[in-house]
Amino acid sequence: MAQQGQAFANTQLLQLFPTCVxxxxxxxxDYEPLNRRIAPVIRDLVSDKKPSLAGLTWQTHHDLHHEEAFAELTTYARTAARGVLEHLQVDYSDFQITGCWANVNPQQTQHRAHTHPNNFLSGVYYVEVPDGRDGLVFHEPRAQALVISPKVKKLSALTGSEANIEVREGRLVLFPSWLQHSVATTRAEGERISVSFNFMLSDYTEEFSAPRWSNR
Ligand SMILES: [Fe+2]
Known part of the structure; x- marks a missing residue:
């Protein structure tokens, strides 16, 4: 664009329909004492799963947001979600956390690509991260964009088919629930612990499902 600028009176780059994370x-x-407090609670919740699910991700039940031990984290998650809704300029009256569960990934485990249906936003908070390079991978949502994939000088978010977001302790990642994501095989020794959230707008059918146009 910079070189072309010499040949044209004006150039612009329009980033249309961006996928935000x-x-x-x-x-x-804030996160160091929080993580020290909730890590043993999570380990205790999955302790009965470890023997039977060797080599897999261990997950807790889906209602952690109703438990006192997770109240502080839930407050951070709600604050972040409110900021995202504001960024998107969503006109809403309220939203709810519809599910919250913890994941414990031992070494050499992964999580296949998936979405979180029937929610608007999803998120992951990281409690213990042995190696942040084994991050959270987001997949190109536009299938047609991969029909022609030329060789590039340098891979970037403009041309890659997936993006590996480096994760770290105390980081909360929010993304659209429809966006496919996965966890690459964890290489580092130790267990990675994260907490997942789903958010949905309250009163969805009453407020949003009716046609947004009018013929009157
Ligand atoms: Fe997920």
Missing amino acids: WLHDLKPE
Whole structure:
């Protein structure tokens, strides 16, 4: 674009229909005590799953947002989701956390690509991360964009078919629930612990499902 600018009176780059992922890093003085407190609670919740599910991700039940131990984290998640809805200029009255569960990934485990249906936003908060390079992978949502995939000088978000987001302790990642994501095989020793959230707009059928146009 810079070189072309010499030949044209004006050039513009329009990034239409972008796919947003929102990163929120808690302050160390906030996430360090929080993570120290909830990590043993999560390990305790999955302790009965470890023997029978060797080599797989261990997950807790889906209602952690109703438990006192997760109240502080839930408040951070709600604050972040509110910011995203504001960024998107969604006109809503309220939203709810519809599910919250913890994941424990031992070494050499992965999580296949998936979406979180029937929700508007989803998120993951990282409690323990042995190696952040084994991150959260987002997949190109536009299937037609991969029909022609020329060789490129450097892969970037403009041309790649997936994006590996580096994760770290105290980081909360929010993304559209429809966006396919996966967890690459964890190489580092130790267990990676994360907490997942789903968010949905309240009163969806009453507020949003009716046609947005009018013929009157
Ligand atoms: Fe997920």
